[in-house]
Amino acid sequence: MHNLPDNIAKSPCSSVTNLFTDTEFLQKLTHIQSCLIYGHNIQAILKTEVPFITETTECKIMAICLEQQGRLQLEFILDRKKQLIKNLKKLNVVPGQLDLSNFMKQHETEMLEEGSYTEFRTLFNFFEGLLTETKCQQLEQAIKFQSALVLPIFSYDDQKIGYSIFVFHENEKPNLTNLKKINKLFQAIVQPLYDQESKIFYSKCNRVCTEMPMLTATEKRIIKLLLQAKNYPKIADELNISLNTVKTHMKNIFFKYQVHSKLALYNKIKGSSF
Secondary structure, eight states: OEEOOOOSOOOTTSOHHHHOOSHHHHHHHHHHHHHHHTTOOHHHHHHHTHHHHHHHHTOSEEEEEEEETTEEEEEEEEETTOHHHHHHHHTTOOGGGOOOHHHHHHTTTSOOSTTEEEEESSTHHHHTTTSOHHHHHHHHHHHTEEEEEEEEEEOTTSOEEEEEEEEEETTOOOOHHHHHHHHHHHHHHHGGGEETTTTEEOSSSOOOOOOOOSOOHHHHHHHHHHHTTOOHHHHHHHHTOOHHHHHHHHHHHHHHHTOSSHHHHHHHHTTOOO
16 A cells, blocks of 8 residues: 555545645536536436546546445446446446445555555455456456556545545556546545435435524525525625625535535535525
8 A cells, every 4th residue: 555645634624625726626526516416416427527537537447436334335437438337247247236345344444544545456356255366357358457546535524435446457557646636526526425424325415404503694595596506696696795795605604514515515404494
């Protein structure tokens, strides 16, 4: 296992701008979160982002695994040509039914810090207990496997809840800096959709919070408009206040709910009574 130099704060209360100093990545995160707020499924959203992710990582096969109620499951496989899925099916393996708990147990005490990662030279390290070495070798040949880099995904309270997996073909060289950025992007998307207590991942925004802490009348009106998919300029026009005033109110709202994105805020207030 290796450690990557990482100046990114681990605190779950650190702002998204601290996570993404790169403007392009911050814009991408905002776009994805907006799509989720509007009710789109995360699987469909990530599929549309495969070209961007592939270009950034120079990696053609990626997967996101998350722990759900004691099981480590392959939640998403990002593969434009569906090489991994097709070849797993040829081996009579359904990706969505794989239980990767053995992998989770073997690496339970590893990759416990932001920026850490593990590199595999064989898929048997990942599929041990599920596929024989022979079948793993067949799969490696079919997808021209060279190596796989695995990076941890953490919850808001710094608990490891899953992994990003990047599979590289022959003659492909991993760009660790960009892999770390994409892993951060995945983590920021997953965190507000992951229930840490029940260890359940929601593919859409469907969790609620019935408590509304100390909001002013203006803040309540802003939230109502936000839930109607109004952007900040439209909210400013409707309430006859400046755009900067709207942004200030939003900072206060985020602070009161202890969140740092519109998606996380939506998850907490959906279903609340005003």
